Amino acid sequence: MDLLSLRDNYLQQRIMLCFNGPISRSLIEEIGHALRNYLNSQSAAPSAAMDVFAVYIEMTQNIRHYARQQGYGDQDATATLAVARDAEGHYVVSAGNLVEEADGRRLVEAVEGLAGLDAGELKRAYKQQLRRPRDEAAPSGAGLGLIDMARKSSRPLEAKLQPLPSGRSFFSLTATI
Amino acid sequence: MSQDLNLPGSVSTPEIQSDWQAGRLSMQGDSYPENSFDLFSQVIDWVEAFLERESRPLALALELVYLNTSSVKAMMDIFDLLEDAHQAGREVDVVWHYDPRNDRIAELAEEFKEDCTFPFAIRPREVPA
Numbered sequence: 001m002d003l004l005s006l007r008d009n010y011l012q013q014r015i016m017l018c019f020n021g022p023i024s025r026s027l028i029e030e031i032g033h034a035l036r037n038y039l040n041s042q043s044a045a046p047s048a049a050m051d052v053f054a055v056y057i058e059m060t061q062n063i064r065h066y067a068r069q070q071g072y073g074d075q076d077a078t079a080t081l082a083v084a085r086d087a088e089g090h091y092v093v094s095a096g097n098l099v100e101e102a103d104g105r106r107l108v109e110a111v112e113g114l115a116g117l118d119a120g121e122l123k124r125a126y127k128q129q130l131r132r133p134r135d136e137a138a139p140s141g142a143g144l145g146l147i148d149m150a151r152k153s154s155r156p157l158e159a160k161l162q163p164l165p166s167g168r169s170f171f172s173l174t175a176t177i
Numbered sequence: 178m179s180q181d182l183n184l185p186g187s188v189s190t191p192e193i194q195s196d197w198q199a200g201r202l203s204m205q206g207d208s209y210p211e212n213s214f215d216l217f218s219q220v221i222d223w224v225e226a227f228l229e230r231e232s233r234p235l236a237l238a239l240e241l242v243y244l245n246t247s248s249v250k251a252m253m254d255i256f257d258l259l260e261d262a263h264q265a266g267r268e269v270d271v272v273w274h275y276d277p278r279n280d281r282i283a284e285l286a287e288e289f290k291e292d293c294t295f296p297f298a299i300r301p302r303e304v305p306a
Binding site: 025029033046047050051053054057058061064065123127130131144145148 | 188189209211243245246247249250253278279280281282288292
């Protein structure tokens with residue numbers, strides 16, 4: 001195992017915290033705890049720390065919900081997560097997971113649809129989605145969470161879908177706080 | 178008289194206490210369970226039962242710190258029940274205390290308040306110097 005190149009890679013991409021593997025409810029809590037402590041130790045502004053934590057929770061819980069809904073086994077119910085700080089000092093939260101291609105396309109479209117909305121429009125979309133009955137709330141279940149993340153980001157969310165040889169695709173989402 | 182709630186709370190769930198006699202429901206802490214509906218359905222049931230069976234005022238005392246979106250949805254359901262009761266002439270009110278260093282929770286509380294016409298106070302807690 002080449003830990004040094006892993007380390008260099010993290011340093012280069014300014015990654016403060018990352019995880020790759022099967023994600024459980026308790027792991028989400030544990031990593032979230034570590035993330036909050038880290039942000040506190042960095043004297044991050046409390047509002048920024050809260051936004052980073054909130055985006056992290058929505059991303060990882062969306063991944064858990066999706067894997068459960070699809071009936072994925074442990075091997076496929078994995079998440080790749082990284083929290084970094086960009087050159088301008090913004091916190092960047094990224095998470096990725098395996099998805100069916102059609103679901104991934106829908107998600108990318110939903111993210112692209114939010115990109116053109118200003119703060120007022122995002123707030124309206126959020127309140128509308130909040131009032132939608134639970135069972136109609138987006139087939140992916142990710143509707144409200146995506147809008148929430150977009151509202152907490154200083155730049156539009158970025159979504160990427162990459163096909164894999166297995167037939168599934170890797171969906172990744174990045175939020176810059 | 179319905180069974181009162183007294184939930185201890187956990188890393189991802191708030192402490193919840195209800196007091197049927199006093200007409201009071203309190204919640205403190207973080208709320209981000211994976212299935213918020215499981216947690217909040219018992220709270221919603223308690224509020225519904227109280228509003229149906231009693232005619233006394235109901236007060237909510239909140240010190241929630243962080244809510245994931247599914248908890249936000251559940252809280253909106255609770256505030257909707259209070260709003261309906263208020264429209265029907267019942268006395269209901271919410272007081273939400275927050276740590277003034279964390280303005281995000283005040284912003285969230287403000288957004289809930291926008292959709293409510295009953296008394297809804299959002300108060301910073303005094304922070305020890």
